[in-house]
Amino acid sequence: MAHRKCFVPTCKNDSINSPDKIFVRIREDLRKKWCMEANAEYFNVQLLYCCEDHFDPVADLKNYFKYKLMNQEPILKPTAVLKNVAAFPQEQEIPTTSQDSPELLKMLSMVQPGPSSRKIRKLDNVMPSTSSATTLPIKVHVATQCKVKMVDSSTNLRPRKRKGPQGATSFEVHSSQEFSSATTPSLFGYTSETEETTSEKPKPKMQMRNNVLEIIFKKPKMYLGLPLQYLWFIDYLVSKSTTKVDSLCIIVTLFKIKQNDSIEKISDLFELSRTKLSSMILLGIEVLANFFQNLVYNPQPKLIKQNLPLVFKIRYSNVQIIIDCFEIQIAKPSDPIKQAQTWSQYKNCNTVKYLIGCTPDGLISFISEGYGGRISDKALVEKSNFLDIVQPNSVVLADRGFKEIESLLALKHVTLLRPPTVYSGMKQTVTETLQSKVIASLRIHVERVIRRVREFAMLKPHSVVNYKYVPYLDEIVIISCGLINLQGEIIKTY
Numbered sequence: 001m002a003h004r005k006c007f008v009p010t011c012k013n014d015s016i017n018s019p020d021k022i023f024v025r026i027r028e029d030l031r032k033k034w035c036m037e038a039n040a041e042y043f044n045v046q047l048l049y050c051c052e053d054h055f056d057p058v059a060d061l062k063n064y065f066k067y068k069l070m071n072q073e074p075i076l077k078p079t080a081v082l083k084n085v086a087a088f089p090q091e092q093e094i095p096t097t098s099q100d101s102p103e104l105l106k107m108l109s110m111v112q113p114g115p116s117s118r119k120i121r122k123l124d125n126v127m128p129s130t131s132s133a134t135t136l137p138i139k140v141h142v143a144t145q146c147k148v149k150m151v152d153s154s155t156n157l158r159p160r161k162r163k164g165p166q167g168a169t170s171f172e173v174h175s176s177q178e179f180s181s182a183t184t185p186s187l188f189g190y191t192s193e194t195e196e197t198t199s200e201k202p203k204p205k206m207q208m209r210n211n212v213l214e215i216i217f218k219k220p221k222m223y224l225g226l227p228l229q230y231l232w233f234i235d236y237l238v239s240k241s242t243t244k245v246d247s248l249c250i251i252v253t254l255f256k257i258k259q260n261d262s263i264e265k266i267s268d269l270f271e272l273s274r275t276k277l278s279s280m281i282l283l284g285i286e287v288l289a290n291f292f293q294n295l296v297y298n299p300q301p302k303l304i305k306q307n308l309p310l311v312f313k314i315r316y317s318n319v320q321i322i323i324d325c326f327e328i329q330i331a332k333p334s335d336p337i338k339q340a341q342t343w344s345q346y347k348n349c350n351t352v353k354y355l356i357g358c359t360p361d362g363l364i365s366f367i368s369e370g371y372g373g374r375i376s377d378k379a380l381v382e383k384s385n386f387l388d389i390v391q392p393n394s395v396v397l398a399d400r401g402f403k404e405i406e407s408l409l410a411l412k413h414v415t416l417l418r419p420p421t422v423y424s425g426m427k428q429t430v431t432e433t434l435q436s437k438v439i440a441s442l443r444i445h446v447e448r449v450i451r452r453v454r455e456f457a458m459l460k461p462h463s464v465v466n467y468k469y470v471p472y473l474d475e476i477v478i479i480s481c482g483l484i485n486l487q488g489e490i491i492k493t494y
């Protein structure tokens with residue numbers, strides 16, 4: 001049996017020191033509730049088991065006797081009750097209950113660690129100064145990476161009660177004056193009028209900011225790329241983040257990525273100084289990327305098959321991933337070497353290029369790191385860790401341009417499916433024409449995903465990313481891909 005550890009932070013039991021105890025897998029529908037009750041972090045996929053000290057094996061296991069007699073895997077009943085986790089006040093309410101999403105939790109719990117899971121670099125929070133423009137590091141090949149840093153930590157879990165109605169219009173974000181101070185992170189909005197007036201130092205009325213926030217909270221998908229039903233997530237992220245961050249920081253970051261307005265304009269809208277806003281955005285990018293990397297993952301082949309759209313079912317049921325590349329124009333680097341590395345002949349400008357993959361039903365299941373636009377599709381496939389995530393005997397669907405990766409995939413016993421090559425002067429056979437058409441229709445799925453990436457203004461083909469943000473482009477892409485996976489129908493099926 002694999003090593004199992006009790007998820008309760010105060011409990012030291014694991015399958016090694018307590019081999020005789022039952023370690024039951026926590027049901028998905030109980031997971032969030034139990035993690036909140038035990039003050040455990042539920043993003044941590046290592047913490048999936050609960051030891052028998054915290055439930056009643058006879059009453060709470062579906063198959064207690066079969067477990068005892070036949071050594072069956074123990075299964076919890078949906079009615080199981082968590083106990084002996086005390087030491088934490090239980091009357092606190094998680095901020096998100098009423099708008100909670102079982103889909104998101106299910107999705108998070110499915111995140112599989114392993115070679116496919118992306119490692120986020122620890123970002124340097126110091127903003128590059130203007131004078132460093134000549135030495136701007138463009139992460140063309142990033143070799144140095146540090147371990148994935150989970151957003152949350154058990155020590156920082158402080159669920160907060162939300163004041164007032166949950167309706168978006170009543171939101172009001174706390175002034176971020178304390179943003180960089182060392183005190184507890186500011187609460188998400190909810191500074192009521194009365195509190196403000198009775199406090200010793202009345203804060204300046206943020207009339208413009210409050211108006212802007214009101215509009216944003218009415219249409220968060222439009223302004224932030226965050227679907228309305230996941231608005232609670234901002235609050236949640238703030239409460240779980242180990243990095244000191246406030247909700248305003250998350251909001252301005254998402255706003256910048258989605259709208260790509262100038263710092264000057266955003267600082268006016270949110271009534272923040274430009275310096276402050278710039279550092280908030282860089283911090284927000286780090287916190288958000290750490291979280292959203294978990295939402296871009298390659299599901300189990302079995303699950304991909306289960307969710308296969310009808311058009312794939314007959315002849316293309318082994319398609320695991322559909323890949324394509326996209327490029328984003330960046331400001332011309334002043335360093336001639338970086339200029340050359342990022343020069344895209346295809347786009348005729350300086351770009352950063354990404355390899356993206358999605359499942360047949362449109363979940364983004366792979367995103368590479370960014371490479372200078374000069375890189376060929378084949379080299380990009382080789383250098384990114386794409387080949388690590390493809391499953392043997394599966395099929396990868398790609399465009400003609402990827403012809404050269406066929407041999408790379410063959411080494412992994414993976415088949416490349418792409419439209420037949422058209423040679424000039426040669427007429428395509430009827431079968432070839434038909435095959436081209438079918439494959440083109442299947443590729444629509446990845447094209448649609450790229451279109452959705454482009455809805456984030458910073459990632460538009462010719463957004464001309466400011467040199468300040470180029471080193472953060474990978475993180476911005478991850479955040480956007482994670483948000484896309486949250487949007488729409490995609491999530492319903494996973």
Ligand SMILES: [Zn+2]
Binds near residue numbers: 006007050051053054
């Ligand atoms: Zn335990």
